[in-house]
Amino acid sequence: xxxxxxxxxxxxxxxxxxxxxxxxxxxxxxxxxxxxxxxxxxxxxxxxxxxxxxxxxxxxxxxxxxxxxxxxxxxxxxxxxxxxxxxxxxxxxxxxxxxxxxxxxxxxxxxxxxxxxxxxxxxxxxxxxxxxxxxxxxxxxxxxxxxxxxxxxxxxxxxxxxxxxxxxxxxxxxxxxxxxxxxxxxxxxxxxxxxxxxxxxxxxxxxxxxxxxxxxxxxxxxxxxxxxxxxxxxxxxxxxxxxxxxxxxxxxxxxxxxxxxxxxxxxxxxxxxxxxxxxxxxxxxxxxxxxxxxxxxxxxxxxxxxxxxxxxxxxxxxxxxxxxxxxxxxxxxxxxxxxxxxxxxxxxxxxxxxxxxxxxxxxxxxxxxxxxxxxxxxxxxxxxxxxxxxxxxxxxxxxxxxxxxxxxxxxxxxxxxxxxxxxxxxxxxxxxxxxxxxxxxxx
Amino acid sequence: xxxxxxxxxxxxxxxxxxxxxxxxxxxxxxxxxxxxxxxxxxxxxxxxxxxxxxxxxxxxxxxxxxxxxxxxxxxxxxxxxxxxx
Numbered sequence: 001x002x003x004x005x006x007x008x009x010x011x012x013x014x015x016x017x018x019x020x021x022x023x024x025x026x027x028x029x030x031x032x033x034x035x036x037x038x039x040x041x042x043x044x045x046x047x048x049x050x051x052x053x054x055x056x057x058x059x060x061x062x063x064x065x066x067x068x069x070x071x072x073x074x075x076x077x078x079x080x081x082x083x084x085x086x087x088x089x090x091x092x093x094x095x096x097x098x099x100x101x102x103x104x105x106x107x108x109x110x111x112x113x114x115x116x117x118x119x120x121x122x123x124x125x126x127x128x129x130x131x132x133x134x135x136x137x138x139x140x141x142x143x144x145x146x147x148x149x150x151x152x153x154x155x156x157x158x159x160x161x162x163x164x165x166x167x168x169x170x171x172x173x174x175x176x177x178x179x180x181x182x183x184x185x186x187x188x189x190x191x192x193x194x195x196x197x198x199x200x201x202x203x204x205x206x207x208x209x210x211x212x213x214x215x216x217x218x219x220x221x222x223x224x225x226x227x228x229x230x231x232x233x234x235x236x237x238x239x240x241x242x243x244x245x246x247x248x249x250x251x252x253x254x255x256x257x258x259x260x261x262x263x264x265x266x267x268x269x270x271x272x273x274x275x276x277x278x279x280x281x282x283x284x285x286x287x288x289x290x291x292x293x294x295x296x297x298x299x300x301x302x303x304x305x306x307x308x309x310x311x312x313x314x315x316x317x318x319x320x321x322x323x324x325x326x327x328x329x330x331x332x333x334x335x336x337x338x339x340x341x342x343x344x345x346x347x348x349x350x351x352x353x354x355x356x357x358x359x360x361x362x363x364x365x366x367x368x369x370x371x372x373x374x375x376x377x378x379x380x381x382x383x384x385x386x387x388x389x390x391x392x393x394x395x396x397x398x399x400x401x402x403x404x405x406x407x408x409x410x411x412x413x414x415x416x417x418x419x420x421x422x423x424x425x426x427x428x429x430x431x432x433x434x435x436x437x438x439x440x441x442x443x
Numbered sequence: 444x445x446x447x448x449x450x451x452x453x454x455x456x457x458x459x460x461x462x463x464x465x466x467x468x469x470x471x472x473x474x475x476x477x478x479x480x481x482x483x484x485x486x487x488x489x490x491x492x493x494x495x496x497x498x499x500x501x502x503x504x505x506x507x508x509x510x511x512x513x514x515x516x517x518x519x520x521x522x523x524x525x526x527x528x
Contacts, residue, residue, distance in 0.1 A: 032490060044458070046458035046459055046463075063511075084510055084511065085506055085509035086504060086509065107487060107489060110486075117481065119482055119484040119485075122486060122487075123487045125487060126488025128488075129489050130463065130485070130508075134459060134466075136467055138485070223472065224471045261491075367493065367494075369478040369481075399493070400504070401494075405492045431504075
C-alpha cells in the first residue's frame, strides 16, 4: 500500500509521476500505450527509442489497461491487464494504493450526421494519432471539420504525412467569440496563441482554405467516403439555405471538442460538475485518496495538464508521508491555464443547431446501429424518461464502446437529464475476455 | 516481420499497429456490423470507439488501432459478432 498509482501517461500523468517520485515516494504509472506521452506527445511506435525518461522511482507499466477500480480499506484496488491489446495472453495484477492519481485524459467529441458511419469518416484525433504514431495518412484528399483550435495541429500533421488538406471548416465564429471576452482569459494564453499562430501560418503557406461558420453536414459513398456536403451555418448552427456544396474527398475528419474519459473517476465515486471531475486547489477529488489531473478536470491543453499533474503528484506523495516543497510555479501555471481554458470554452461552444443536420435514418449509436428516429420514438411515444430505460429500450450505448461515442449526443437528442452520467457509469472500465475474468486474482 | 492479411502474406514493421498495416495497404474497412452488415474501419483511432475490430490469430474483437503486430500474426476481416468456437 506504499506506492502512488498514476493512471494515464500523458502530460498530466507523467508530471504527477515525476512530482511524486521527486518527493521521495515510489510510483506505479499505468498506461495503455506502448510508449509514454499519451495523445498530445504521441510517439511513433515504429521508431526504436523512447523519448521520455522518468525518475528511477517510477515503474512504468506500458500496454496495461485498468479494467476495474474498487474501494478497499484505506484506499483503492486497481485491477490491471498487461499485454497485447484486447488479449488473450495478458497477465493480470491487482494493486492497492492509498494515493491514486487519475489522469485518463479525453477523446474527441464527434457529432452524428448522415453518413458519419461510412469508412473514411474519422475523428480528428484518429488522423492525428495515425499520422504521428504510424506515419499513415487517413486519405489522399482530406477535409477537416468541427470546432476548436485542435483542428489546426491535425491539419499540420496531415500535411506532414503527405495528404492534401482540402480545407479546415470551423463551425463556430471564434473571432467574434474572442472579441466578446476582452482581456481575461485571452491574455492568460499568450503562449498557446503563439503556437496556434504557427499552425495558421503553415496552413496559409500550403494554401489550405480555412472557413468559419461552415461544416460537413453529410458524407456520401457506398462502402466508403467518396464526397461530402458542406454548408454554411447560422450562429445557432442551423444550415444557411442554399449554401450546400458537394466536395470530393476520400476522407473527412471531425472534432467538436473533447469528452473526458470518466469511467474510473465515476467508479471511484468522484463528484462531477458539468461533465468534469471536481477538484480542489491540491487536485484532490471529493473522494479521499483520489486525485485527478488534466483533461478529466476540464479541457485546457497539455501545459495546464502538466501543471495539474505536478500538483496532484505532490499531493499524493504528501498523503504517503513525504514532504514535497509546495509546487508554487505549477499552482500559478494552473490558475492561469484555467482562465485560458474557460476562455477557450466560451470561444468554441457547440450550438444546438447540429441536431437539424440529422435525418430519421441517421445512426446515432454506431455500435448498436440505433437511428435518430428510433431514439425520438422511444423518448416521445414510449415515454422513456431515464437514461437507463432509454438504453434498455433502444440499445443505444450498450455496444462495445459503452456509449463513449454516442452518450452525449443521445442525452442531448432525447433531453433525458441523467443520460450523460448514466453513459459514463461503466463498472467494467475496459472490456476483458471471460477467460481473463475467470482467472484467480493475484494481488 | 511477416504477417498474413486475409490469407495473403505481407511484411510489417516492429511498432506498427494492425490498423497502421491495414491502412498502409490501402484498406479502409475490415469489419461488418452485426445488425446491417455495413463496413467499418478506423473511426477514433485511439481505442475508444471499437469500430476497428478485427480477428487476430483466431481471436475476434481486437481493436486494430491498439494492437501492435507481432511476427506471424494472422489478421482477417471480422463478420458481425464472431463467437468463440
